[in-house]
Amino acid sequence: MQEQILRKFFLGFIQIHILHHAKEEPFYGAWMIEELKEHGYDMSPGTLYPILHSMSEKNLLKKENRTVQGKIRKYYSITELGETILTEARQKAYELFKEIK
Numbered sequence: 001m002q003e004q005i006l007r008k009f010f011l012g013f014i015q016i017h018i019l020h021h022a023k024e025e026p027f028y029g030a031w032m033i034e035e036l037k038e039h040g041y042d043m044s045p046g047t048l049y050p051i052l053h054s055m056s057e058k059n060l061l062k063k064e065n066r067t068v069q070g071k072i073r074k075y076y077s078i079t080e081l082g083e084t085i086l087t088e089a090r091q092k093a094y095e096l097f098k099e100i101k
């Protein structure tokens with residue numbers, strides 16, 4: 001129960017985190033799993049990929065295939081809508097964290 005509630009909360013944080021990195025530079029899934037691990041989120045590909053997929057469907061991210069060392073990798077970058085959402089989410093997150101820190 002407790003874990004389910006937290007998971008729901010974290011889903012929002014993780015999506016903001018993903019948008020933040022997508023804005024900095026295009027990333028691929030395995031890179032993001034490592035990045036999230038460093039921030040204390042242990043995410044399997046089976047959890048992350050559906051999130052990336054749904055964010056692409058919502059037009060927050062765009063996918064692009066790149067060939068790296070003979071392998072095709074899907075890279076994700078931010079869309080214009082993603083940037084708009086990120087700007088707003090960042091303000092809201094900042095406002096909240098100032099209060100609860």
Ligand SMILES: [Zn+2]
Pocket residue numbers: 017021035039
């Ligand atoms: Zn990060």
